[in-house]
Amino acid sequence: MTFxxxxxxxxxxSTSADLSAASTNPLARMLEPAEWAAAGIPxxxxxxxxxxxxxxxxxxxxxxxxxxxxxxxxxxxxxxxxTRRSAPADGWMFRNALLSQLxxxxxHDLRRRTPVRTAVLLYCRDGDARWTEEDGAWMWGLRDACTxxxxxxxxxxxxxxxxxxVLGEGRGGRRPHADSPAEPFxxxxxxxxxxxxxGVASEVLRRAAAR
Numbered sequence: 391m392t393f394x395x396x397x398x399x400x401x402x403x404s405t406s407a408d409l410s411a412a413s414t415n416p417l418a419r420m421l422e423p424a425e426w427a428a429a430g431i432p433x434x435x436x437x438x439x440x441x442x443x444x445x446x447x448x449x450x451x452x453x454x455x456x457x458x459x460x461x462x463x464x465x466x467x468x469x470x471x472x473t474r475r476s477a478p479a480d481g482w483m484f485r486n487a488l489l490s491q492l493x494x495x496x497x498h499d500l501r502r503r504t505p506v507r508t509a510v511l512l513y514c515r516d517g518d519a520r521w522t523e524e525d526g527a528w529m530w531g532l533r534d535a536c537t538x539x540x541x542x543x544x545x546x547x548x549x550x551x552x553x554x555x556v557l558g559e560g561r562g563g564r565r566p567h568a569d570s571p572a573e574p575f576x577x578x579x580x581x582x583x584x585x586x587x588x589g590v591a592s593e594v595l596r597r598a599a600a601r
Contacts, residue, residue: 426557431543432542438563440460455473456512456513456514457492457532459492460544468495472491488511489535489538492539492541493539511532514549515548515568
């Protein structure tokens with residue numbers, strides 16, 4: 391004969407209350423720096439180039455988030471920027487905002503067995519480069535949005551008046567920063583080469599290119 395103990399109704403109510411509190415508590419939807427570092431986030435090979443490119447393209451100012459999708463060679467495939475709403479930091483709200491932008495600019499990769507493309511997030515904000523609860527909420531939101539869009543979760547980068555920093559990695563720089571002037575954005579597509587023909591046509595094309 392086997393004896394068992396059924397959970398009491400008080401225990402069930404306590405568990406339900408804990409789950410309900412976790413689902414409504416914004417502090418439960420954020421990641422600490424140690425959790426982020428232990429999550430196996432892939433390192434950027436050239437973070438300065440990624441940051442400079444996104445800054446030149448979107449020219450973010452405080453409270454602006456820039457989400458970008460990179461291919462395996464770290465070439466930019468799509469990006470979008472938006473302004474953070476003036477509301478308490480909540481990873482669930484950030485997740486929805488990021489997912490909405492990702493769906494707008496690039497198709498999902500949910501049919502792949504393993505993610506190929508990586509999403510990174512650059513957030514321009516006031517304050518210094520130290521981690522904040524708002525950063526933790528963005529980290530949670532980025533990780534969740536990547537899962538729902540079939541992407542690898544990539545770096546979270548803050549841009550402040552002190553410069554830029556890849557949180558969890560300890561890599562950063564002074565430029566660009568939150569007050570940096572807008573820089574011209576250089577497209578990846580080079581102009582087509584001039585045809586190699588002789589005679590007058592070649593001379594005309596050469597002079598036109600030199601102007």
